[in-house]
Amino acid sequence: MSTMNLHAVSIVYRKELTEWLRDRRTLISTVLVPLLMFPILITGMISVTSVMLGKAEKEIPKVMIIDGEDSPEVLATLHDIKDLDFVPYAANWKDQISDKKIRAAVQIPKGFQASLANGNSQTVDIYYYEGEIKSEFGAKHVETSLRDYKDKIVAARLKAKDLPASVVSPFEIKKENAAPPEKVSGAGIGSFIGYMVIILSMTGAMYPAIDLTAGEKERGTMETILSSPISRLDLVLGKFLLVFSASLTTAVLSVISMGSSFYFLGHSQAASSGDHALQMNLGWISILAVFLMALPLSVLFSAVLMTVALFAKTYKEAQSYLTPMTFVVVIPAVASLMPGVELSPKLALIPILNTSLICKEIITGTYHWNSIAVIFASTCVYAAVAIFVAVKTFQRESVLFRS
Amino acid sequence: MIEARSLLKRFQDKKRGEIRAVDNVSFTCQPGKIYGLLGANGAGKTTTLRMLATILEPTDGTAIVCGYDVIDYPEKVRANVGFLSTATALYPRLTAQEMVEYFGRLNGLDEATLKKRIDDIFSRLDMNSFRDRRCDKLSTGMKQKTSIARTLVHDPPVMIFDEPTTGLDVMTARTIIGFISDCRAQGKTVIFSTHIMSEVERLCDSIGIIHGGKLLAEGTVAQLREKYAEHNLEEIIVQVVGPQFANAEA
Numbered sequence A: 001m002s003t004m005n006l007h008a009v010s011i012v013y014r015k016e017l018t019e020w021l022r023d024r025r026t027l028i029s030t031v032l033v034p035l036l037m038f039p040i041l042i043t044g045m046i047s048v049t050s051v052m053l054g055k056a057e058k059e060i061p062k063v064m065i066i067d068g069e070d071s072p073e074v075l076a077t078l079h080d081i082k083d084l085d086f087v088p089y090a091a092n093w094k095d096q097i098s099d100k101k102i103r104a105a106v107q108i109p110k111g112f113q114a115s116l117a118n119g120n121s122q123t124v125d126i127y128y129y130e131g132e133i134k135s136e137f138g139a140k141h142v143e144t145s146l147r148d149y150k151d152k153i154v155a156a157r158l159k160a161k162d163l164p165a166s167v168v169s170p171f172e173i174k175k176e177n178a179a180p181p182e183k184v185s186g187a188g189i190g191s192f193i194g195y196m197v198i199i200l201s202m203t204g205a206m207y208p209a210i211d212l213t214a215g216e217k218e219r220g221t222m223e224t225i226l227s228s229p230i231s232r233l234d235l236v237l238g239k240f241l242l243v244f245s246a247s248l249t250t251a252v253l254s255v256i257s258m259g260s261s262f263y264f265l266g267h268s269q270a271a272s273s274g275d276h277a278l279q280m281n282l283g284w285i286s287i288l289a290v291f292l293m294a295l296p297l298s299v300l301f302s303a304v305l306m307t308v309a310l311f312a313k314t315y316k317e318a319q320s321y322l323t324p325m326t327f328v329v330v331i332p333a334v335a336s337l338m339p340g341v342e343l344s345p346k347l348a349l350i351p352i353l354n355t356s357l358i359c360k361e362i363i364t365g366t367y368h369w370n371s372i373a374v375i376f377a378s379t380c381v382y383a384a385v386a387i388f389v390a391v392k393t394f395q396r397e398s399v400l401f402r403s
Numbered sequence B: 001m002i003e004a005r006s007l008l009k010r011f012q013d014k015k016r017g018e019i020r021a022v023d024n025v026s027f028t029c030q031p032g033k034i035y036g037l038l039g040a041n042g043a044g045k046t047t048t049l050r051m052l053a054t055i056l057e058p059t060d061g062t063a064i065v066c067g068y069d070v071i072d073y074p075e076k077v078r079a080n081v082g083f084l085s086t087a088t089a090l091y092p093r094l095t096a097q098e099m100v101e102y103f104g105r106l107n108g109l110d111e112a113t114l115k116k117r118i119d120d121i122f123s124r125l126d127m128n129s130f131r132d133r134r135c136d137k138l139s140t141g142m143k144q145k146t147s148i149a150r151t152l153v154h155d156p157p158v159m160i161f162d163e164p165t166t167g168l169d170v171m172t173a174r175t176i177i178g179f180i181s182d183c184r185a186q187g188k189t190v191i192f193s194t195h196i197m198s199e200v201e202r203l204c205d206s207i208g209i210i211h212g213g214k215l216l217a218e219g220t221v222a223q224l225r226e227k228y229a230e231h232n233l234e235e236i237i238v239q240v241v242g243p244q245f246a247n248a249e250a
Helices: A007-021 A024-058 A072-078 A093-098 A113-119 A133-160 A183-213 A214-219 A223-227 A232-273 A284-310 A317-336 A355-364 A369-394 B045-052 B075-081 B098-107 B112-122 B140-152 B170-185 B199-201 B220-229 B233-248
Strands: A062-066 A085-087 A103-105 A124-127 B002-013 B017-029 B034-038 B060-065 B083-084 B158-162 B189-193 B206-211 B214-219
Touching: A007 A183, A007 A355, A007 B098, A024 A133, A024 A183, A024 A232, A062 A093, A062 B220, A072 A113, A072 A133, A085 A223, A093 A103, A093 A124, A093 A369, A103 A133, A103 B034, A103 B189, A124 A133, A133 B060, A133 B206, A133 B233, A183 A214, A183 A317, A214 A317, A214 B034, A214 B112, A232 A284, A232 A369, A284 A317, A284 A355, A284 A369, A369 B083, B002 B045, B002 B098, B017 B045, B017 B189, B034 B170, B034 B199, B045 B060, B045 B189, B045 B206, B075 B158, B083 B140, B098 B140, B112 B140, B140 B170, B158 B170, B170 B189, B170 B199, B189 B199, B189 B206, B199 B233, B206 B233, B214 B233, B220 B233
Parallel strands: A062 A085, A062 A103, B017 B214, B034 B189, B034 B206, B083 B158, B158 B189
Antiparallel strands: A103 A124, B002 B017, B002 B060, B206 B214
């Protein structure tokens, strides 16, 4: 294999860059999509959710009472509940819940009032449509009111027997977060950032990887460039650098876009409700560290995608090869998002999954230097092998002139 | 000068097994002369020329181009060769000038020499009106001129043309033929493949007839006419290829 000529590599790179910047499809896939995807996605999700929640909160739910004729006092208490619209009993109440005609139904057991007087315990059933937000709101409203009623009865009974409230409530339980705020927000958003950097550094590389290999074959420029004195090593390296640049650009732009979206979202939420749950407390150092970890992975993606796409004769053929590869990347990246999947010595050697897992840790401010070193080094090795294979593939006539 | 020495190229085909696309082909092309490689489609012309241009590596045998062995010094060979075929397209998103500049730089020209060379070629080929137009916006004729400029930018002593006029209109084909003729006048070594007989008669100093990967006959047009007692070149080719063709069919 001949030695690398940096000047020749840079000539190829500059030419590929010129062509790449003039391609409208590039502008869309590398710049516009990552920049606009997050603001649109996040604003869209937030506005849809808040509209849905607002509607559900504003609605006065229709609730049906089943039975309870022998408990007039209980019925009267129920009817006194504010913001509930009681509808007359109908035998098809189950269907009405499924059809969203009523939001919930409460079944009063037989002889309920008498049981209350005797001190016996019975069960009141609330029926609702699980997962349907308006029905859940209605059922919750009914439940809260029934609990209040229950507490009143307990208090009255204690009073009648002249006992203190601590008889039924000997101690209180309180849960409080002790983790630093960046770890709390990081645990939620962190895994997502690592995931997005990984996925986007692949999708960013995909289009130029095809364009510079199969695209060149299809347009008939492969033979032109192969007839020039440039060595195939320099040619493939120049092309690789462009694909790698595209991959990085997409990842950087998407993280900037995602970071700013979360930042503004956190601020607007904090300003409007004082709720700090969604605040971004991610440091720029963590984000930079995630990028450094993703660098060798981006090299790996660029080299592998180019190698595979080179086997194709046309752009379309290359797309059909590379689309299934998206799953190869998405599956380990998604696996790292699963709760309970934590870094272990074995997992530290699985490409993509290891980077995704370490990014999750880094974002929460945890730096396990041993794991970081192992993962960075192993991914560098995979990346180096991938570049080597790409160079070798470019020297195979059967691949370049496949017919 | 080009000297092909027992060039052999084998391919593996999934259906047909091993194929000898070029089988023990030897010939010599001299500076200031045009050598024509004649043959039907699939005869082995393109593979031979690709091996001379070091785009493909010979399975066996070798060739010496401008004193460099195609196997040992492929990059040196390419620096001395201008290669043009109907398959050598242009980069659509580069302008005509950028296309030629790119190949000038790849050939190691410094910026001053490159500029001078480009100005000269663009004036000579009457290309100044479209030098800043993107290649995907050029007409076929303009594209062909840009390709010629691309092959000429490093002023190579050897020119290889693989069916350069196939699929071109009459006027564009004339430009190419004129260009090939000019190359000879400049003392370059020229080899070109075609199956258009009028081009052969007009241009070639000597010809080689190739079929089934083998070089079956060689000589000047006059020598071949005398040997086969036939004036029509097409008939000569049929006579040369005929027995082989019959054998292959059988």
